[in-house]
Amino acid sequence: MKVMKKIRNDELEPAILDWPVYMQRAIDLAGNSINTSPNPRVGCVLVSDSKIVGEGWHIAAGEAHAEVMALVQAGARAKSSVAFVSLEPCSHIGRTGPCSDALIEANVAIVVIASIDPNPAVAGQGVDKLLAAGIEVVQLIDFDLAARGLNPGYFKRREEGRPYVRCKLAMSLDGRTALVNGESKWISGPQSRSDVQRLRAASSAVLTGIETVLADDPSLNVRLEELKLDPEELALNQLALSRQPLRVILDSQFRTPETAKILEAPGEVKIFGVEALDSAKTPTANVEYRQFEARGKRVNLHSMLESLASDFACTEVLVEAGATLSTAFIEAGLVDELILYIAPKLLGSDARSLLNITGIQSMSDCLNFEITDLRQIDSDIRVTLKPV
């Protein structure tokens, strides 16, 4: 049997020098979807005689896969075409049929992929199926990183059994996140808050700590009116946006008031604590209470995240908590991305700090981050960082 070829962009022969353009297009199409959780965002382009004859992307879980959408668009023109797919075509029957079979049936000549699917139900088997059917399969390895970047949570869940965690905080110029009395509405401006809505919409779960629930009574849901998508983006993502991310409260002693707004908004809520559950905590149609293993007297963050990945298929989790829980996540090394909205305001030294990290005695002990994105959002600045 043939094997898959792996090619770098600088190794492309003259006849296929345009392949990176089509692969980039497939990756851009994949990015059309705000949230495909628990599935990956995938894009596909079918090219015949140097013309794009079909394009597709996975819109939302349960909907057609990218390859199927592109094949439908291409119809008979798919025969002998080259298929560019941002992720290895699937080989298993999930909610839809295997895409490798669909490509074989359509008689495509070559399948070009950017990444191998880390899902154990696929993991090279999609490629093997195509090769066994006599189709040439090529991986453009320079696109591997970009394809993984589309789906940080999908890869993290499959490879490490945990979701990708973003921790978002809004702070003043002097690094304060709330007044001494707990008031924090609003440090950042409306456009930054709209940007946070987008982060929520991309997440499988939005997670907070009980003290934020008690202080702010937030809903933590996605609100279309605040999300402010352009009409085309809204139309493309209607289905995904009709599903609210899971809302999770870490509340060791189950103190969440039954009247909390977070319990009222549409969508499911999980309240994770460590105390024995008493009969007064009655689950409702959308609220589940769960007793977790404790670390100290609080919810063990490692096992909680593993449970979000395994029991709730969470891929991308957004932590929107105060300093206490955000610090706990950072100190446990569980934050993959820190997103700071910096508002041009001074709250003064009585106000609460961004984080409560203590015990750093020398510069060699400090926690280091690298800036991966920096932009102005109206009058605020958004900095995205990754731990080094």
Ligand SMILES: NC(=O)c1ccc[n+]([C@@H]2O[C@H](COP(=O)([O-])OP(=O)(O)OC[C@H]3O[C@@H](n4cnc5c(N)ncnc54)[C@H](OP(=O)(O)O)[C@@H]3O)[C@@H](O)[C@H]2O)c1
């Ligand atoms: N500026 C911002 O971006 C922003 C965002 C959110 C909130 N805030 C502000 O932050 C303030 C609340 O912050 P906070 O620091 O007091 O509370 P928090 O971080 O929201 O919640 C902390 C609580 O979570 C619970 N918890 C459960 N498991 C935990 C674990 N493993 N590690 C740490 N905590 C765990 C603990 O209560 P139990 O032990 O009872 O479980 C803990 O006291 C409010 O004033 C709010 O307005 C600001």
